[in-house]
Amino acid sequence: MLSKVSDWSLLTNPAANDDYVQKKIDTVxxxxxxxxxxxxxxxxxxxxxxVLSDIEAESANSKDIFxxxxxxxxxHQPSTPSTLTISSPEIKLVSALSLGEVILKEExxxxxxxxxxxxxxxxxxxxxxxxxxxxxxIKIVKEIxxxxxxxxxxxxxxxxxxxxxxIFNIEKINQNDAPPEIANKFKAELMSVVAYIKGIDIKxxxxxxxxxxxxxxxNSFSEVQQKYLKDLRVFSSAICCGCEIGSKVGVSAPLKxxxxxxxxxSKDRRATSLSQKTLKEVIGSWDKSTWDMLKQNDQNLKxxxxxxxxxxxxxxxxxxxxxxxxxxxxxxxxSVNVGGDMGKKFTPDIIAxxxxxxxxxxxxxxxxx
Amino acid sequence: MSSGNVKKYKCRNPDCTVAETGRCLESHTDPGxxxxxxxxxxxxxxxxxxxxxxxxxxxxxPARRFFSGFEIGLSEACELMSLKYTKLIGVIGASGVGKxxxxxxxxxxxxxxxxxxxxxxxxxxxxPGFEDRARRVRKWSDGLLPGKLAxxxxxxxxxxxxxxxxxxxxNKEFNKRHEFLFSDLPGEWTSDLxxxxxxxxxFDFLKRADGLxxxxxxxxxxxxxxxxLEIHRAKLLLDRLANAVxxxxxxxxxxxxxxxxxxxxxxxxxxxxxxxxxxxxxxxxSVSLVSAFSSVPDVIKxxxxxxxxxxxxxxxxxxxxxxxxxxxxxxxxxxxxxxx
Numbered sequence: 001m002l003s004k005v006s007d008w009s010l011l012t013n014p015a016a017n018d019d020y021v022q023k024k025i026d027t028v029x030x031x032x033x034x035x036x037x038x039x040x041x042x043x044x045x046x047x048x049x050x051v052l053s054d055i056e057a058e059s060a061n062s063k064d065i066f067x068x069x070x071x072x073x074x075x076h077q078p079s080t081p082s083t084l085t086i087s088s089p090e091i092k093l094v095s096a097l098s099l100g101e102v103i104l105k106e107e108x109x110x111x112x113x114x115x116x117x118x119x120x121x122x123x124x125x126x127x128x129x130x131x132x133x134x135x136x137x138i139k140i141v142k143e144i145x146x147x148x149x150x151x152x153x154x155x156x157x158x159x160x161x162x163x164x165x166x167i168f169n170i171e172k173i174n175q176n177d178a179p180p181e182i183a184n185k186f187k188a189e190l191m192s193v194v195a196y197i198k199g200i201d202i203k204x205x206x207x208x209x210x211x212x213x214x215x216x217x218x219n220s221f222s223e224v225q226q227k228y229l230k231d232l233r234v235f236s237s238a239i240c241c242g243c244e245i246g247s248k249v250g251v252s253a254p255l256k257x258x259x260x261x262x263x264x265x266s267k268d269r270r271a272t273s274l275s276q277k278t279l280k281e282v283i284g285s286w287d288k289s290t291w292d293m294l295k296q297n298d299q300n301l302k303x304x305x306x307x308x309x310x311x312x313x314x315x316x317x318x319x320x321x322x323x324x325x326x327x328x329x330x331x332x333x334x335s336v337n338v339g340g341d342m343g344k345k346f347t348p349d350i351i352a353x354x355x356x357x358x359x360x361x362x363x364x365x366x367x368x369x
Numbered sequence: 370m371s372s373g374n375v376k377k378y379k380c381r382n383p384d385c386t387v388a389e390t391g392r393c394l395e396s397h398t399d400p401g402x403x404x405x406x407x408x409x410x411x412x413x414x415x416x417x418x419x420x421x422x423x424x425x426x427x428x429x430x431p432a433r434r435f436f437s438g439f440e441i442g443l444s445e446a447c448e449l450m451s452l453k454y455t456k457l458i459g460v461i462g463a464s465g466v467g468k469x470x471x472x473x474x475x476x477x478x479x480x481x482x483x484x485x486x487x488x489x490x491x492x493x494x495x496x497p498g499f500e501d502r503a504r505r506v507r508k509w510s511d512g513l514l515p516g517k518l519a520x521x522x523x524x525x526x527x528x529x530x531x532x533x534x535x536x537x538x539x540n541k542e543f544n545k546r547h548e549f550l551f552s553d554l555p556g557e558w559t560s561d562l563x564x565x566x567x568x569x570x571x572f573d574f575l576k577r578a579d580g581l582x583x584x585x586x587x588x589x590x591x592x593x594x595x596x597x598l599e600i601h602r603a604k605l606l607l608d609r610l611a612n613a614v615x616x617x618x619x620x621x622x623x624x625x626x627x628x629x630x631x632x633x634x635x636x637x638x639x640x641x642x643x644x645x646x647x648x649x650x651x652x653x654x655s656v657s658l659v660s661a662f663s664s665v666p667d668v669i670k671x672x673x674x675x676x677x678x679x680x681x682x683x684x685x686x687x688x689x690x691x692x693x694x695x696x697x698x699x700x701x702x703x704x705x706x707x708x709x
Contacts (some may be wrong), residue, residue, distance in 0.1 A: 005644035012451040014574035015443045134454045135579045135620065
């Protein structure tokens with residue numbers, strides 16, 4: 001992403017010179033090193049939030065990260081005003097560059113866990129992000145989205161790649177050799193055999209996951225609601241698709257699962273029932289069993305959703321509905337905590353993919369942090 | 370007593386005159402107490418080296434500036450853009466086509482509430498600049514507008530662009546506030562760009578533009594003797610914008626045909642040639658007929674077309690959720706084969 005500093009700096013400085021660009025690069029390097037030094041695992045979420053949301057940081061962690069970003073900006077560029085807020089393009093620019101750099105981070109040819117967390121959180125947050133007018137900023141967001149998808153795809157492919165079969169090497173060992181020589185040759189191949197068996201185990205797990213997803217899609221039957229999808233209300237069915245498929249696949253699921261989720265949400269439905277509805281209407285069509293599907297029991301995940309509503313908008317809505325027993329004024333709380341308005345329209349497939357993305361982001365987070 | 374023992378004050382800050390006046394720029398009663406002050410005698414050998422060392426505590430901090438309010442330079446524009454997303458709109462066109470008249474008309478209509486209820490005036494950091502540009506329009510003689518409506522635009526620094534700031538509340542978007550920076554450049558800049566490719570550097574700021582307004586003289590485009598030259602120059606300019614300035618091609622691009630009141634209510638045919646050429650270059654221009662200050666207000670009202678241009682500039686491509694999902698699906702399909 002550092003190669004993009006010059007391009008992206010145009011957002012706030014149409015006449016960015018080499019000195020300006022170099023200082024921006026230094027700032028971004030420092031921010032990335034703070035985030036990925038191991039002691040700040042939880043700082044990736046605020047960073048995603050700064051990029052995609054205008055909501056002021058509420059949690060202590062977010063405020064702390066914001067202060068650190070601002071102080072690093074002022075260290076490298078003392079003319080940076082202290083009046084910057086998280087909705088200021090300058091903060092968004094630096095956060096976007098740092099996030100891109102975190103997503104790009106790799107070790108031994110494999111994206112790091114920071115990259116994995118950042119990519120899934122970004123895909124989860126972008127679904128409801130209010131990005132309608134800031135033309136130039138949208139270009140930046142699009143580039144990060146492509147990068148995040150590419151990294152998720154790479155993680156998925158690495159987990160599924162075939163490893164060379166060591167059995168052929170073992171077969172080549174001449175049985176007429178002296179036993180110590182045979183033992184030495186076999187010992188040399190032993191670690192490859194162990195790695196190969198582990199690989200088979202992982203592959204079996206992935207195959208099993210994908211088989212379960214395919215059976216679920218074939219049956220079109222919600223195991224949680226104990227009803228066929230076509231018998232559920234269209235937007236409840238969308239939540240079912242996202243949640244149940246999300247719970248069946250592992251953290252390195254192939255990207256095409258999203259496409260299957262989207263298809264499942266529209267299967268066996270009339271075109272009229274698939275029309276766009278406002279978020280207010282969508283939430284109105286849910287019952288308690290739908291809220292429960294997005295409910296998280298783990299306290300860490302609950303805190304994460306509470307601290308960063310823009311990253312998990314649907315999960316946050318359900319959490320609020322459950323906490324308030326359905327009495328919360330979601331419309332006003334949504335604009336304050338998530339941003340945007342509830343008048344925005346969505347189709348069932350979008351809600352399904354959004355639910356799936358949120359599930360995956362929470363899963364990945366729980367897996368690493 | 371030797372002259373070598375006489376104390377002299379010198380300062381690392383080049384703006385400080387303590388050496389000549391004995392007064393510290395930072396108002397220290399004893400200049401020696403200032404961290405930038407160097408007390409030296411005539412015997413000191415390394416005075417120059419000491420003086421050339423960096424000034425304490427002021428590295429990179431901008432000097433105190435006095436903002437005239439007539440126009441905004443690039444540095445002020447950067448300050449504004451770093452605090453709030455600001456839509457930078459490039460206004461280009463040859464001398465005398467009506468760029469300044471267009472901006473004056475927009476300002477007058479906006480401040481007079483003539484674009485209500487859709488748009489409301491939300492302030493401007495360059496009110497004196499707008500007022501100065503609209504000054505001539507306020508001078509009427511015998512009920513007629515003056516022959517020349519705006520002074521020729523000249524810049525304080527002729528190498529850097531200047532901008533006029535206008536903030537607008539948009540009623541259609543729940544009174545969302547939009548900040549606009551309109552470039553106000555002398556017509557010679559455009560003429561120079563048409564004639565010489567090397568002048569493209571001056572327009573670098575357009576790489577960041579959120580919209581572009583190209584003002585063409587409607588009268589010249591309708592004149593049989595002048596229209597071919599106008600078309601040729603317009604095509605050259607479009608070429609330069611696409612291939613030398615590298616203006617983004619997905620931004621709203623409005624071709625303004627000025628002086629509509631003098632066109633006898635008909636659009637010049639030659640504009641289609643220019644628009645199709647722009648399309649070939651990858652732009653997606655729309656045409657607006659504008660009469661900033663009409664000479665026949667009974668037939669064509671002053672300010673005709675201004676709101677239309679504003680509407681077109683506000684139509685930034687939306688990045689809706691549906692498109693995000695589509696983008697994700699496209700990506701899945703593209704990589705699906707690789708996965709299998």
